Amino acid sequence: MNILIFNGSPRKRGNTDLLLTKIEEGIQRCGHKAEHINLADLAIHPCTGCGHCETEGQCVFNDDMTPLYAKINAANRIVIGSPIYFYGVTAQTKIFIDRCQVLWSKKYLLGEIKPERDYLRGYMVSVAATDGGKIFEGARLTVRYAYDAMDFTYSGELLVQGVDVKGAVAGKKDKMEEALQLGLEICQ
Numbered sequence: 001m002n003i004l005i006f007n008g009s010p011r012k013r014g015n016t017d018l019l020l021t022k023i024e025e026g027i028q029r030c031g032h033k034a035e036h037i038n039l040a041d042l043a044i045h046p047c048t049g050c051g052h053c054e055t056e057g058q059c060v061f062n063d064d065m066t067p068l069y070a071k072i073n074a075a076n077r078i079v080i081g082s083p084i085y086f087y088g089v090t091a092q093t094k095i096f097i098d099r100c101q102v103l104w105s106k107k108y109l110l111g112e113i114k115p116e117r118d119y120l121r122g123y124m125v126s127v128a129a130t131d132g133g134k135i136f137e138g139a140r141l142t143v144r145y146a147y148d149a150m151d152f153t154y155s156g157e158l159l160v161q162g163v164d165v166k167g168a169v170a171g172k173k174d175k176m177e178e179a180l181q182l183g184l185e186i187c188q
């Protein structure tokens, strides 16, 4: 199984990172290995809406996003993690997602048919400082739509509120356990 984990938090060993690492532990327990990609370490140019991918199926930018298209196309499971920044995903996550416009164009404008693969499942992990009832709504819609472009089915989420200080989520034992269980579920 080919599993990708994207961490959109710029904070190393932060709350998103800790949850994703726990998920990875679950994945390893199943005998699988995930590739953990820190989006903050990559140089990805923001989409400029030039329209090139709409006709050519390729992006004009050749940067750290370029190899990710092939990785996404080869993946069976993807996890996208991002803390909430101003009711949405982080800039690092959004730049990555916007560059998935290439995949959207191939699917919806160019009618590219992908080779048959296993049921492809995408998951979302997010954390937020506050307890607002709608805190994850914007990010969830963004991630859902990204999975649609990737041809993945949105299959689950782990959302944790009330964590702000770096690493605070480690104190929420129930959430860390949920992360481990999610890792096990992802392999099924």
Ligand SMILES: Cc1cc2nc3c(=O)[nH]c(=O)nc-3n(C[C@H](O)[C@H](O)[C@H](O)COP(=O)(O)O)c2cc1C
Pocket (backbone or CB within 6 Å): 009, 010, 011, 013, 014, 015, 016, 017, 082, 083, 084, 085, 086, 087, 088, 127, 128, 129, 130, 131, 135, 163, 164, 165, 166, 167
């Ligand atoms: C620029 C910025 C914007 C934020 N916006 C929100 C917000 O709108 N709502 C919220 O509940 N928390 C917000 N937060 C708090 C983070 O979501 C919180 O600290 C989270 O635990 C950080 O996760 P991390 O450790 O994985 O980076 C914001 C933090 C930053 C730095």
